[in-house]
Amino acid sequence: MSNESSGGFSHLNESGRPAMVDISGKSDTYRIAVAESRVFLPQIVLDQFQGQDIQTRKGGVFQTAIIAGIMAAKKTPELIPLCHTLLLDGCDVKIQLEETEAVIRCTVKTTGKTGVEMEALTGASLAALTIYDMCKALTQDMVIRETKLISKTGGKHDYTR
Numbered sequence: 001m002s003n004e005s006s007g008g009f010s011h012l013n014e015s016g017r018p019a020m021v022d023i024s025g026k027s028d029t030y031r032i033a034v035a036e037s038r039v040f041l042p043q044i045v046l047d048q049f050q051g052q053d054i055q056t057r058k059g060g061v062f063q064t065a066i067i068a069g070i071m072a073a074k075k076t077p078e079l080i081p082l083c084h085t086l087l088l089d090g091c092d093v094k095i096q097l098e099e100t101e102a103v104i105r106c107t108v109k110t111t112g113k114t115g116v117e118m119e120a121l122t123g124a125s126l127a128a129l130t131i132y133d134m135c136k137a138l139t140q141d142m143v144i145r146e147t148k149l150i151s152k153t154g155g156k157h158d159y160t161r
Contacts, residue, residue, distance in 0.1 A: 011082050020082045026113040031154030035120035037128040039102040040143040045135050046100065054135065061134045062095045065104070069093035069127030073108050073119040083118050086110050091119070093127055102131055105150070115155045121147060 013019035048054045054061040073091045077083040090109040095102055106123035108116040128144045135142060151160045 018082060020084065021114070023084065023113040028111050028113055029154045030109070030111050031115050031152070032107065032109045033115060033117040033120040033152040034105060034107045034150040035117065035124040035148065036106075036150050037104045037124040037147040038145050039104070039128050039131050040145065041097075041100055041102055041131075041135070042139050042141045043100075044138050045142065046097075048135075048138065049097070052097075056134055056137075058134055061131055062102070064134060065095060065127040065130040066093040068130040069104065069106050069123040072126030073106065073116075073123035076119045076122045079122060080118055084112075084114050086112050086114065086116060086119065088116070088119065091123060093123055095127065095131075102128075104128055104131075115152055117149050117152045120152075121149060 010021050011018055045054070053063060058064065070091045070093055072079070074088060077085045088108060088110050090107075092107045094105045097103075104124045104127045106120045106127065108119040108123065110116050110119075125144075125147050128147065132142050132144060148161065149159065152158065
């Protein structure tokens with residue numbers, strides 16, 4: 001089965017079996033990806049804000065989520081099958097409150113043969129899960145939504161949402 005007959009999926013080999021994409025023939029390029037996740041926070045959670053963060057017995061919610069997002073981006077190949085191991089040049093997670101949502105932006109940079117969009121998506125996702133974990137004692141009515149790639153540059157095809 002060719003890549004074309006398998007629907008164009010890059011992680012299937014000619015026989016239709018899962019395979020890591022062969023990037024050995026590609027050149028190193030500077031790559032950046034930005035991903036976003038949003039967490040709906042009910043009023044009971046919003047009432048706990050002190051300045052720019054929520055303080056819990058475990059520490060500052062956003063500060064902890066930022067660290068979790070960076071750690072997750074670094075561990076992406078351990079979490080998602082067939083992802084290449086990349087040396088990250090940088091990872092920045094920013095969280096801001098917009099009305100009733102915590103908006104997480106994860107920016108990941110590398111110089112390599114493959115992009116970092118999975119690292120950015122993983123970082124944003126795990127930061128959102130960390131916010132949920134740290135606030136669940138107040139309510140389980142939080143909703144993690146709209147995890148999406150915002151942009152990626154440096155590969156064969158740039159992308160901007």
